[in-house]
Amino acid sequence: MAPLDLTDDPTVLRARGSLKWTGTRGEIAAWVAESDLGTAPMVTAALHDAVDRGLTGYLPPYERSGAARSCADWQCRRYGWDVDAERVRLVPDVVQALQLTVAHLMPPDAPVVLPTPAYMPFVDLPASWGREVVQVPMVTDDRGRAVLDLQAVDAALAEGGMVVLVNPHNPTGRVHTRDELAALAAVVEARGATVFADEIHAPLVHAGHHHVPYASVSAAAAQHSVTATAASKGWNVAGLKCAQVLLTSDEHLAAWDAVPHTAEGVSTLGAVAAMAAYDDGEAWLDELLVYLGANGRLLAEVLAAEAPEVGFRAPEGTYLAWLDLRGAAVPGDLAPGELARWLRRASGVTTVDGARCGTAGRGFVRLNLAMPASLVEEAAHRIAAALHGPSAARTTAGPAGPAPR
Ligand SMILES: Cc1ncc(COP(=O)(O)O)c(C=O)c1O
Structure with a gap:
């Protein structure tokens, strides 16, 4: 079985021209639901x-x-x-x-x-x-x-x-x-x-x-x-x-x-x-699932160690990670839909703003795990650092609306 594509150089990934990486400038692209891991041979x-x-x-x-x-x-x-x-x-x-x-x-x-x-x-x-x-x-x-x-x-x-x-x-x-x-x-x-x-x-x-x-x-x-x-x-x-x-x-x-x-x-x-x-x-897909499962656990481990205030459960399905930032130190005056923009500026990781997923998604961001593990780990470190760094507010986002409890 040919291996998954584990190219993890953002410059090379950007040069491929995918939607996911287009427009990034040093950021880790983790927004749209595309995979960097290739397809079955x-x-x-x-x-x-x-x-x-x-x-x-x-x-x-x-x-x-x-x-x-x-x-x-x-x-x-x-x-x-x-x-x-x-x-x-x-x-x-x-x-x-x-x-x-x-x-x-x-x-x-x-x-x-x-x-x-x-x-x-x-x-x-x-x-x-x-x-x-x-x-x-x-x-x-x-x-x-x-x-x-x-x-x-x-x-x-x-x-x-x-x-x-x-x-x-x-x-x-x-x-x-x-x-x-x-x-x-x-x-x-x-x-x-x-x-x-x-x-x-x-x-x-x-x-x-x-x-x-x-x-x-x-x-x-x-x-x-x-x-x-x-x-x-x-x-x-x-x-x-x-x-x-x-x-x-x-x-x-x-x-x-x-x-x-x-x-x-x-x-x-x-x-x-x-x-x-x-x-x-099918065999290639099964190999992909093993890799994605490990990526979910990796994200959970890094966040638990470095930013335990972020709510996250490794997904049961999909390659999407749903991060609850309602208890995290993000600026309190962010308008709905501004959270992912702030996180991108503060961490250099592009995510989808949960507010775009309906009012229940306010205070959350969606992060794509379909990338090489090194990028998942780097994204997790960056997010944790952003939440604890100088640009992080000392207030929490707070529940901006009804959300999964
Ligand atoms: C749940 C769900 N439905 C539909 C779509 C879009 O699929 P399509 O490109 O086939 O319209 C996506 C894409 O991410 C999705 O996650």
Whole structure:
């Protein structure tokens, strides 16, 4: 197995021209959910082969059905979910899948019910599609885990609506258990509501945890949900534009197929990459997961030693670290959304501001662990030093709004 790409020279990484490193000047780029660790050699080889064959035109039907089959096979092999490949459709990306679901599969006027903190575009995009977004802050259970507030979800669904479930969860890194998902399904079913299950991070689940596809928890869940996934996070091919939508209800499938051109924009090379990833990329992914798991522990160790006031639990899934700075010495007069900007100036580490993940994210930042361990360690040292250095305020950020407790 070819090793992961462990290039850790920021100058070299910047010179590659990725979005993540573009615009950095000596900072460690740990914001957007891209990986510095490369992709599986089988994916690279399949892409080279396709380009060498001149396969750079429109998506041929056999590539479309091939990617659908590879996705279905992966669901069965990896998660034990037997889903018919005939029910898999392609879209360029998961955000597009959500937009199509909102536009064509949801009753008009039904709100989008969004557990927060949430993936940033889900907070503001539905409003631009004419939908109300009801943020439902997650809560902390007696084991310190961020969990859905089912009572609040139930209340938000009083008039119906669609829950956007992200599992594994960006940004908290939670991997919802079968019991948690079944409990959500009972609430949704009782309300006659629906679920958009965003499972883009499903391949990235760490040792000791298991991805359970939402639609697999019960017949009712399969009927009231639409699942979207992709190889784009696990194998770092987000720029290639080929996500998959799994339509487990006949009604949803018929409604989806009645919309013309839903696969418009899916790239041929994206389908090639998805097939290679799902069919041949499992061993490489497992190697990546070992590395990412160690990165999570490394961050926890350095923060525990040097900045124990930072709240952090190594993620159960995803490569995202969700750092609670509400008890840390950051300037008290920061406006919502200014925390990551301050941290970037003070530490030279670029993160995502938790306020962009909804009001529940205020006082948090999201840090990307998909980089060489040396950079994770350096980022942790820098953040700790910033929180304890001269630019750190002697007051704490304080809870600027409801947040996971
Ligand atoms: C939970 C989640 N959903 C969707 C996306 C975006 O996916 P896509 O590029 O397929 O729209 C991301 C990207 O980070 C994500 O974390």
